[in-house]
Amino acid sequence: MPDVSSAPLGAAEPDRVSVLLDRLTLDEKISLVHGGDAEGDHLGEAGYVPGVPRLGIPSLRLADGPVGPRLTIPATAMPAPIALAATFAPEFAEAFGGVIGHEARALGQDVLLTPMVNQIRTPYGGRNFETFSEDPFLTAEMAAAQIRGVQDQGTIATVKHLAVNNQEHRRTSVDARVDEQTLREMELPPFEAAVQAGAGTVMAAYNSVNGAFSCENTDLLTTLLRDEWGFTGWVMSDWGATHSTGASLLAGLDMEMPTGEYFGARLKKAVLDGDVSEAHLNRAVRRILTVLDRFGLLDGSAPPRPVRDSAAGARTAQEIAIAGAVLLRNDKDVLPLTGDATRSLAVIGLTGAVPFVSGGGSSHVLPDRATAPVDAIRQRAGDDASVTYSLGADHFGGPVPVSALNPAVSLDRTGPDALTRDDSWRYDGTLTVEQDDEWTFVVHWSQRDLFGPVTRPRIVLDGTDLFPELPEMEEWFAGGLTGETVDGLRARAVTVPVAAGAHSLSVEARGGTDGLSFRLRLLTSATRAAHRTEAVRAAQAADTAVVFAWQDTTEGQDLATLSLPAAQNELIKAVAAANPRTVVVLNSSTCVTMPWLEDVAAVLQMWYPGQQGAEATSALLFGDEAPGGKLPLTFPADEDGHPVAGDPESYPGVDDKVTYKEGIHVGYRWYDAHGVEPLFPFGHGLSYTEFAYEGLRTTPAGHGFDVSFTVRNTGSRRGTEVAQVYVGPSPRLDLPQAVRSLAACQRLTLEPGEAQDVVLHLSPRQLSSWSADAHRWVLGGGERDVAVGSSSRDLRLRGTVLVTQEE
Numbered sequence: 134m135p136d137v138s139s140a141p142l143g144a145a146e147p148d149r150v151s152v153l154l155d156r157l158t159l160d161e162k163i164s165l166v167h168g169g170d171a172e173g174d175h176l177g178e179a180g181y182v183p184g185v186p187r188l189g190i191p192s193l194r195l196a197d198g199p200v201g202p203r204l205t206i207p208a209t210a211m212p213a214p215i216a217l218a219a220t221f222a223p224e225f226a227e228a229f230g231g232v233i234g235h236e237a238r239a240l241g242q243d244v245l246l247t248p249m250v251n252q253i254r255t256p257y258g259g260r261n262f263e264t265f266s267e268d269p270f271l272t273a274e275m276a277a278a279q280i281r282g283v284q285d286q287g288t289i290a291t292v293k294h295l296a297v298n299n300q301e302h303r304r305t306s307v308d309a310r311v312d313e314q315t316l317r318e319m320e321l322p323p324f325e326a327a328v329q330a331g332a333g334t335v336m337a338a339y340n341s342v343n344g345a346f347s348c349e350n351t352d353l354l355t356t357l358l359r360d361e362w363g364f365t366g367w368v369m370s371d372w373g374a375t376h377s378t379g380a381s382l383l384a385g386l387d388m389e390m391p392t393g394e395y396f397g398a399r400l401k402k403a404v405l406d407g408d409v410s411e412a413h414l415n416r417a418v419r420r421i422l423t424v425l426d427r428f429g430l431l432d433g434s435a436p437p438r439p440v441r442d443s444a445a446g447a448r449t450a451q452e453i454a455i456a457g458a459v460l461l462r463n464d465k466d467v468l469p470l471t472g473d474a475t476r477s478l479a480v481i482g483l484t485g486a487v488p489f490v491s492g493g494g495s496s497h498v499l500p501d502r503a504t505a506p507v508d509a510i511r512q513r514a515g516d517d518a519s520v521t522y523s524l525g526a527d528h529f530g531g532p533v534p535v536s537a538l539n540p541a542v543s544l545d546r547t548g549p550d551a552l553t554r555d556d557s558w559r560y561d562g563t564l565t566v567e568q569d570d571e572w573t574f575v576v577h578w579s580q581r582d583l584f585g586p587v588t589r590p591r592i593v594l595d596g597t598d599l600f601p602e603l604p605e606m607e608e609w610f611a612g613g614l615t616g617e618t619v620d621g622l623r624a625r626a627v628t629v630p631v632a633a634g635a636h637s638l639s640v641e642a643r644g645g646t647d648g649l650s651f652r653l654r655l656l657t658s659a660t661r662a663a664h665r666t667e668a669v670r671a672a673q674a675a676d677t678a679v680v681f682a683w684q685d686t687t688e689g690q691d692l693a694t695l696s697l698p699a700a701q702n703e704l705i706k707a708v709a710a711a712n713p714r715t716v717v718v719l720n721s722s723t724c725v726t727m728p729w730l731e732d733v734a735a736v737l738q739m740w741y742p743g744q745q746g747a748e749a750t751s752a753l754l755f756g757d758e759a760p761g762g763k764l765p766l767t768f769p770a771d772e773d774g775h776p777v778a779g780d781p782e783s784y785p786g787v788d789d790k791v792t793y794k795e796g797i798h799v800g801y802r803w804y805d806a807h808g809v810e811p812l813f814p815f816g817h818g819l820s821y822t823e824f825a826y827e828g829l830r831t832t833p834a835g836h837g838f839d840v841s842f843t844v845r846n847t848g849s850r851r852g853t854e855v856a857q858v859y860v861g862p863s864p865r866l867d868l869p870q871a872v873r874s875l876a877a878c879q880r881l882t883l884e885p886g887e888a889q890d891v892v893l894h895l896s897p898r899q900l901s902s903w904s905a906d907a908h909r910w911v912l913g914g915g916e917r918d919v920a921v922g923s924s925s926r927d928l929r930l931r932g933t934v935l936v937t938q939e940e
């Protein structure tokens with residue numbers, strides 16, 4: 134098999150590619166630079182490029198994405214990339230890449246649309262779970278390792294979305310205004326690392342960067358990517374992100390996805406009319422063929438497609454779900470559960486019974502399997518234990534009481550009552566509300582083609598359409614948990630105030646070509662209170678209460694709030710008041726506010742943990758495994774205290790422009806620069822044991838420094854720590870600099886009493902800033918602080934290095 138990961142980029146052009154280029158007709162070349170309709174077995178992959186069989190050029194199948202191949206058939210659903218980043222360990226990223234790369238090839242795919250490496254800039258980002266972190270060093274390390282893992286399996290990796298796709302709000306039209314230093318220091322390093330790691334393809338983003346669409350941005354696609362970084366692979370557009378023909382091709386876009394709106398007939402005409410030179414088309418084709426050749430896809434040297442190994446996938450998924458779990462709080466060592474706590478548990482919360490596997494959007498994978506956390510807990514606790522389950526706070530709703538409807542009718546048209554093809558169904562009546570209230574209506578409906586016409590019934594209350602059609606992106610991309618019911622229907626909820634009295638209600642549904650199952654569901658103050666009361670009773674009766682809490686996010690839209698949805702804050706407060714041994718297990722994409730933090734004993738952040746989430750969570754709760762993850766993003770104390778709070782120009786933007794006013798002070802750099810106390814700082818994560826740090830030494834080594842120290846497990850349990858090295862600003866540079874930046878880290882697992890010497894290298898890049906005047910990296914000379922610790926705010930050792938190699 135060709136050595137795909139270490140093949141030097143920029144190596145001499147393989148002859149094979151030149152020969153093919155000479156033989157390809159104009160039409161054939163055009164067919165290679167844009168997506169088309171899949172032939173043969175279509176497995177729901179995101180993109181397809183037909184090959185040129187007469188010349189042995191294979192067709193290409195391109196599948197999302199960041200947690201495994203997203204197809205219509207199952208795959209291993211890995212934990213979300215943010216959970217992977219929380220391991221702070223590139224070896225896990227490489228293993229993760231190995232699983233998804235192997236599965237992609239086994240499932241007939243050639244290109245995997247991963248990793249997403251855009252920096253987490255706003256806590257509200259709808260895709261924060263799909264990317265890695267708020268720190269460019271950490272993201273770069275994880276991305277490069279994952280790409281190596283994917284490509285070692287013979288699958289081509291795609292680093293996305295170049296560049297500055299840091300928010301979903303108006304992502305297709307927003308212009309990110311970002312200064313050169315910030316762009317270079319904060320957003321671009323992971324892309325550069327991905328290119329160095331040999332990524333075969335780059336995906337250009339939807340948004341504009343400083344006034345030019347990413348897909349026709351010469352500065353990004355040519356000056357930076359090709360001329361400076363030496364990228365020799367191909368650049369594809371994000372799905373529907375191309376806006377022009379000649380301008381895009383010339384700027385450096387090589388492939389339009391998923392169709393040929395601009396790079397199909399229009400490109401052919403432009404070439405024939407002489408408006409675009411064929412040399413530019415040849416350049417794009419050459420880049421594509423060069424990657425195919427490198428992966429052995431042109432001469433048959435690629436190894437045969439392997440057979441899926443779902444057991445191995447599940448093992449790695451579970452290992453990483455465990456490794457990325459972050460113990461945020463553990464008052465009085467309530468975790469791990471021991472003694473009575475293992476025999477008497479009240480499991481509470483929707484995601485205690487419905488496993489939260491993946492976030493929504495293009496990275497949502499159909500999992501091989503997923504266990505309900507309460508079942509995994511019951512199994513671990515054994516037959517003698519009492520493990521109760523209560524919903525506590527619902528999202529999907531209960532039936533609308535037939536008695537509240539006049540004429541009385543069941544609004545559940547599923548199973549035998551489902552509409553068949555071409556059926557239509559209509560209800561006109563009244564819905565009686567007993568007292569003024571706030572009701573959540575939830576519609577569940579079947580829709581075979583997510584990207585096709587909406588088949589949801591029209592439900593009109595007092596003349597208002599409760600579920601109007603949304604802009605395309607929002608209609609397509611529903612949440613990972615809330616977007617689908619356990620029986621596989623789509624779901625959408627809306628909360629409205631209702632006054633006591635009779636309200637007109639009409640429901641109109643059509644069977645269409647596929648038939649339609651649907652039901653209308655409801656949550657009222659009374660049902661919410663009943664769920665809460667049941668949970669409180671269960672918590673009172675148990676030794677320990679474990680509340681599963683969730684926050685759902687998806688591509689295509691940002692979060693409106695960091696507050697937990699669906700009355701979960703009220704639930705947690707009520708349960709914590711009933712039982713001081715309350716543990717919150719959090720499944721969230723990004724940070725959440727925790728108005729109940731002081732009331733609960735422990736918080737275990739599991740992110741979106743993939744298909745093995747239940748087993749991983751149970752192993753951690755019972756102490757079979759030790760939590761060792763760290764936060765790859767800061768949790769703010771409230772919604773007013775974070776880097777993009779309170780200024781719409783900074784976020785979410787005004788008139789489709791978002792200005793990166795915080796400059797290089799993204800994430801923890803902002804909290805440090807402004808002296809703001811977060812809820813939990815970057816790098817935070819507790820253990821079931823304690824670690825001591827000793828003996829810091831810094832010594833010049835190579836072009837940088839070695840930082841050495843010893844970490845000792847001073848507790849009585851085996852545990853995992855991530856030792857973090859932060860470097861301070863240079864007194865000699867007159868440029869914005871962070872109070873401290875992560876420059877190196879090491880994950881270690883130590884037995885009780887065991888000590889390990891750690892030596893980490895600070896490279897010149899970690900000691901440099903980008904000068905926008907000189908347009909290059911400048912080494913920051915002088916005496917610079919070095920701090921080593923357990924988080925960005927728990928620094929245990931301090932020293933300095935004297936940087937003298939000034940350029």
Ligand code: BGC
Pocket residue numbers: 179197198246293371372495
């Ligand atoms: C997303 C990409 C994804 C593509 C294909 C787009 O909407 O932004 O990340 O790879 O769809 O599904």
